[in-house]
Amino acid sequence: MAVESKPKGRFNSDLTQVWIGVALIAITGFGPVILGNSYWIHTFQLVNIYIAAAIFQNMLFVDAGQKSFGQGAILGLAAYGAAILYGLHDWPFALAALGGIVAAVLGGLLFALPALRVQGFHLGFVTMSAAIVFPQLLVTLDKWTNGINGISVSVPELTNPVVFGMSPLAIAVAVFPMIALFAHYGIRRSKLGRSMFVAALSPEAARSLGIKPGVMRFTAFIVASIGTGICGILYLPTVAFVSPQGFNIELSFVFFFAVVVGGRGQMLGPIIGIWIVFILPNILLAQFVEYRLLMYGTLTLLAVLIFPDGIVGSIERLRAKRKQTGGGEQAFRIDGFLANLQSGKVARSPSEEIAVEVRNGTKKFGEVVAVSAVDLKVRKGEVHGLIGANGSGKTSLLNVLSGLSRLNSGSFTINGVDATNMAADRIANMSLGRTFQAPRIFSQLSLWDNLKIGVDARVGPASADITALAKAMEETFGQDSATLLSHGQRRLVEVMRTVLKEATIVLFDEPAAGLSQGERTNFANLVRFLSRQMGKTVILVEHDLDLVWGIADTITVLEQGRVVSSGKPDVVAKDPAVQHMFVGSRHA
Numbered sequence: 106m107a108v109e110s111k112p113k114g115r116f117n118s119d120l121t122q123v124w125i126g127v128a129l130i131a132i133t134g135f136g137p138v139i140l141g142n143s144y145w146i147h148t149f150q151l152v153n154i155y156i157a158a159a160i161f162q163n164m165l166f167v168d169a170g171q172k173s174f175g176q177g178a179i180l181g182l183a184a185y186g187a188a189i190l191y192g193l194h195d196w197p198f199a200l201a202a203l204g205g206i207v208a209a210v211l212g213g214l215l216f217a218l219p220a221l222r223v224q225g226f227h228l229g230f231v232t233m234s235a236a237i238v239f240p241q242l243l244v245t246l247d248k249w250t251n252g253i254n255g256i257s258v259s260v261p262e263l264t265n266p267v268v269f270g271m272s273p274l275a276i277a278v279a280v281f282p283m284i285a286l287f288a289h290y291g292i293r294r295s296k297l298g299r300s301m302f303v304a305a306l307s308p309e310a311a312r313s314l315g316i317k318p319g320v321m322r323f324t325a326f327i328v329a330s331i332g333t334g335i336c337g338i339l340y341l342p343t344v345a346f347v348s349p350q351g352f353n354i355e356l357s358f359v360f361f362f363a364v365v366v367g368g369r370g371q372m373l374g375p376i377i378g379i380w381i382v383f384i385l386p387n388i389l390l391a392q393f394v395e396y397r398l399l400m401y402g403t404l405t406l407l408a409v410l411i412f413p414d415g416i417v418g419s420i421e422r423l424r425a426k427r428k429q430t431g432g433g434e435q436a437f438r439i440d441g442f443l444a445n446l447q448s449g450k451v452a453r454s455p456s457e458e459i460a461v462e463v464r465n466g467t468k469k470f471g472e473v474v475a476v477s478a479v480d481l482k483v484r485k486g487e488v489h490g491l492i493g494a495n496g497s498g499k500t501s502l503l504n505v506l507s508g509l510s511r512l513n514s515g516s517f518t519i520n521g522v523d524a525t526n527m528a529a530d531r532i533a534n535m536s537l538g539r540t541f542q543a544p545r546i547f548s549q550l551s552l553w554d555n556l557k558i559g560v561d562a563r564v565g566p567a568s569a570d571i572t573a574l575a576k577a578m579e580e581t582f583g584q585d586s587a588t589l590l591s592h593g594q595r596r597l598v599e600v601m602r603t604v605l606k607e608a609t610i611v612l613f614d615e616p617a618a619g620l621s622q623g624e625r626t627n628f629a630n631l632v633r634f635l636s637r638q639m640g641k642t643v644i645l646v647e648h649d650l651d652l653v654w655g656i657a658d659t660i661t662v663l664e665q666g667r668v669v670s671s672g673k674p675d676v677v678a679k680d681p682a683v684q685h686m687f688v689g690s691r692h693a
């Protein structure tokens with residue numbers, strides 16, 4: 106593999122943090138039991154339950170980008186649900202627990218509904234309001250909840266010691282946060298995790314990869330509710346009592362602050378966060394309990410001022426910086442991969458069938474007519490160059506074709522199917538792939554995960570070529586970070602993402618901007634490979650006319666949203682209507 110040799114960043118920081126986390130959880134889970142002090146056993150059981158809840162808060166807040174400030178209410182819903190069914194209605198505990206988790210999931214769905222419409226801190230306000238209302242609701246609905254008096258429960262089958270003086274509950278409370286940590290890690294490494302990340306960071310990119318951001322938000326809320334709900338179920342026999350006071354907004358703040366103080370998105374963050382935000386005020390400064398909320402706030406403020414990325418996040422940043430020192434810019438080269446792909450292939454010509462057809466398409470932005478009565482036919486397997494001055498409507502047309510914006514009038518088809526009013530994710534799932542003028546590369550994900558998003562988005566069966574390419578890329582890039590890529594290389598990564606998606610129709614939006622001459626040649630070879638050997642249809646928006654004339658089968662020229670010329674490159678080059686564009690180019 107002729108890829109530039111460089112030290113590989115094989116160190117998997119997430120996994121290392123998971124193992125450190127497991128060790129810390131084991132200390133709080135089993136340590137007090139070994140020491141045999143019942144006060145500490147009880148306190149650290151609560152710590153472990155809160156650690157698990159903060160882990161799900163971390164996943165929801167960072168991986169899925171959902172700013173929920175109400176996870177304490179979700180925990181309370183599960184605990185109260187189970188307490189009502191077990192303590193007041195004598196259900197078996199297992200069934201009551203299930204009922205509690207169902208209550209938590211329903212609460213999560215209630216949070217997910219506004220998340221479809223509002224995001225960011227607006228969502229934060231909605232969920233925070235729900236968390237404020239929750240304890241008041243428990244008081245008001247006293248007919249069902251026992252109001253201010255709360256519900257006492259005792260679950261002897263869970264709390265009686267069974268092995269080494271540990272009860273089933275103590276074991277569950279020690280082990281569940283570890284499960285939560287591995288679950289978070291597993292989700293992050295999975296297609297679901299990557300899709301949640303992309304949907305949170307760029308809904309536009311997500312939709313153009315066939316991901317429905319709304320479905321991702323719902324899924325994240327449901328997963329977090331199940332996890333937080335289990336925490337509520339563990340809370341019930343641990344504390345043996347639920348009351349509205351136990352689930353006020355303070356609890357939600359503990360989880361949220363723990364994530365921020367520990368390090369947003371860091372696997373270890375919630376554990377360190379709970380140690381600082383919960384243990385410090387509640388145990389070491391127990392005599393000042395009435396100032397707890399003030400202490401949470403002060404600690405968070407101090408921690409965020411000193412460690413803007415949270416404690417673990419700041420350590421991670423230092424480590425990453427040290428790793429970068431002397432490393433310079435990261436290389437992302439495709440020539441080695443290309444050489445492997447192209448060996449022994451027979452070239453094919455574009456077919457006469459139509460892949461994309463626009464009929465009388467007009468797209469307006471207020472008074473601005475970005476695309477004006479455009480007729481366009483793109484044949485299957487051809488490279489179709491779309492050129493024109495800045496503001497001539499090229500990107501607007503690509504946005505229409507990928508479903509990210511709608512035509513005001515006219516229509517278009519993809520492989521003969523009317524796609525005029527289709528959602529972007531449906532169009533993406535018809536095997537259309539695209540890149541963006543500002544490449545959507547996510548520095549929170551590794552370089553390989555950025556590419557793997559393309560593999561995740563594949564709709565048809567995998568070809569042997571691309572499967573081999575994916576394997577080679579995974580081996581080459583390992584856990585390399587995507588933060589050091591130059592702008593041009595970010596474009597190339599996004600281009601390779603569409604290649605890994607095996608999209609049959611690919612829209613490239615100024616892919617060569619910022620590429621070196623060598624990279625441009627590699628890119629041109631890649632486009633030739635895609636069209637001539639893999640039969641892909643390529644629509645190429647590009648300002649580098651030499652590149653377009655070097656690889657396009659057909660060229661369409663736009664001017665102020667209108668098609669002024671379209672045809673074979675040599676015919677378009679001689680068209681008097683477009684000659685003025687070639688001043689300074691070799692086509693002049």
Ligand SMILES: Nc1ncnc2c1ncn2[C@@H]1O[C@H](COP(=O)(O)OP(=O)(O)OP(=O)(O)O)[C@@H](O)[C@H]1O
Nearest residue numbers: 470473474475493494495496497498499500501502
């Ligand atoms: N979201 C938008 N809101 C308002 N006007 C827009 C929007 N998007 C594009 N336009 C306008 O539509 C026209 C076409 O823009 P578009 O970005 O499609 O051109 P382009 O050919 O891709 O330009 P460039 O080569 O600079 O990327 C421009 O006048 C632009 O200002």
